[in-house]
Amino acid sequence: MRVGHVFLIAVLICGALCGQSTTTPPPGDPDVFLAFFRMYDRTTSPSVGKEVSPGVGFKGGAAAASRTGSATDAPADAAAAVAWQRRLGLSDADFATLNRWSATLKSQTEQLRADGSAYWAEVTARKIPPDQAKLQGFRASEIALARQAMASLKAQLSPGGSQALFQFIDGEFRAATHTAPLGGRK
């Protein structure tokens, strides 16, 4: 077998397998933090899917970029929210802080998404290549927003509440989260 064949096989194998290598994000990953709040928001919102009886509730769909919310919004599905409060072991005060930040993050991230969607719609309509700096800017803003929220939440929650919340996010929830590089060419 020639050396070239070996490379070719390696490339094919890695194209199929290495490109899909999956890892668990590291502790403190801002994307995991945002993912947790997306989950919290979605699961404490009213059902947007179907109800399947008996005993199976279902919610799901594509996240709407145009969702609205304010920083003082209380979770619409109070029972689900209280279940989270009990699950996370948060006091009422910490729970209120969590909900306030959930609404804030939702509002801010959805605004970012709305801006991004509008920009992409414009790019698509005009059939022009996207501005890389603009795309990088959306991403940078999202990460900055997450980092700021993490720091603020840690400061505003009680020590016990902060520990409980971030222990859950960085522990159990992070363990259920995976990330994989997609690669691709422009």
Add this chain to the structure above:
Amino acid sequence: MKLVCMTLLPLALQLVPAARGQGCIDKVLYANYTQRTGGNTVFSYAEEEITGPDALTYWLTLSTQFYQNTTQLYSNQAASSQGGGGVWTEYSITLQSTGPGTFTLNSLNQASSDYCGIQAPPYSDGWNGYATSGLAVQQPSVSSASPPMFLNGAASSGTQTAVSALTANPNGAPATSTITWRFLAGSSYGTVTCVEDSGCAQANYTATAPGSACGAYDVRIVASFDGFDSTALWIFNNAPQSVFHMWGGPWDSTNPWAPTAGWQTTYTYKVLDMCSQPINYVQVNETFGSSSEPYPGGTWCLPSTNQPGVPDTCGWAWGSWSNASQFDQYGQFVDYLFEINKSGKYPPVIASGQNWFDESASSNVVDTSQFFYAGSPTNGQGVNLNALVSMTHYLDHGKSVQ
């Protein structure tokens, strides 16, 4: 395979500059998470999201199947529109409806982007990822420290108790679950009250009626965790039901009472439960019914005239066996029938071991009936043992017949 990849990938990338990773640097983040959010709820959630500057250019699809054991309860296919935003699906299961089992969420995530040259499978450049999460849910259960004994009002008597301490075993339900107790059947046979200090993890069941028959588990109780019922605890309310004369004969022995002053006949009894099994031990008391005095002269005392626990001038008293020392290790207790020499009545002097045992009508001095109760030291209180005992005093001995 991993080793081959790790060894050859850097070299391959050097030699094939157009391979993956050139240009688009985005990652896909996907979660698949199942947890118990409450005693009665299992929650599963899957999502897919692009993290990176080109997130706006992707389409995402998320296929999920939710299983209870090997049965698919539900499935869903979610797809995003291009321009940002992820896909997600949540399932929320009410355990009281579905029952216990192993719940599994399988998800297949796919991402594609024309802009990044990534097509959805089955195209060669496509990306997909599988994830799964699961949770085994056991049904809670209830255990009892001891079976209850109906005592007709008393919480306990002797070694017997009408109250059973119940424990709700969560079997995996969150400690924050709200626990409530309720009857599935037989609420007329008892009461159940939770122990507040335990957060209702413990409760007391009190038998307020005897069971319908020996071994009849009339009562079924469950502890509910946020609405998810435990397996039922079946309870049989046993109860004292009869007194049993231990030795088979009409009496055990008759002896002189203060040699020149009368006689004393001894009976040994034991209380039996609804299944005719001996009870060790339960407090017993007695009362007497109407009496007659057939003996000529009419100077012998009648038991119905006496106050409970207060011997009259003839020595009659309603008995109460309320101390452990009055019972032997088998729960047996002794009843004494006696007559003592008093003004107007003269039991014959008998020698120890000598008994005339004359049961002729002319020797009959007192006829009465005797009732036994169990579960209380107070005469006439407790469970009526349905033991109508005919009791006769003769000149030289006493005799009780059930």
